Amino acid sequence: MLPLLGPSTLRDTLALPVDWVGDPLTYMTPVVGRDALLAGTAVDARARLLPVDPVLDGALDRYTMVRDGFLQHRNALVHDAAGGGPLQEGQADAEEPPSSEPAASISAAAQREAVLSQ
Incomplete structure (x- = not known):
């Protein structure tokens, strides 16, 4: 996480120049329209971040809280996209995917609800 650029990873940072070049706003004219x-x-x-302010006000270390929250969110997005659901604390990446039997498998949404309700 970079303090000046907000939540990001090293991978995000290395991709910034490519993102800037690939952003259509970079080439928009007039400049006044682009700036607007x-x-x-x-x-x-x-x-969109205003609802988070009260949570951050109660944090002992805002930077650490934002960093950890971002990384947990990113982990959940990556593992949901892979179809395995978010990793639980202490679960290794290399574990076998859940069984494909209907009774044994739990959807990612149901797993997330169970974790959030704890």
Whole structure:
């Protein structure tokens, strides 16, 4: 996580130049229109984060809390996309995927609900 760029990983950081070159806003003219769209994007991102402010105010170390939350969220996204569901604490990546039998398999959404309800 980079303090100036917000939650990211080393992989994200190395991809930043490619993202900037591939962003259509980079080539938009007039510049005033581009700047207005970028400002709107920044305001929207801040508005989406407003509900998180009370949680961060109660944190002992805001940086650590944001970093850990980001990495947990990223882990869940990666493992959900792979079809295995999010990893549970202490579970290794190399474990066998769950059984494909209907009674033995639990959907990723059901697993997430069970973890959140604990």
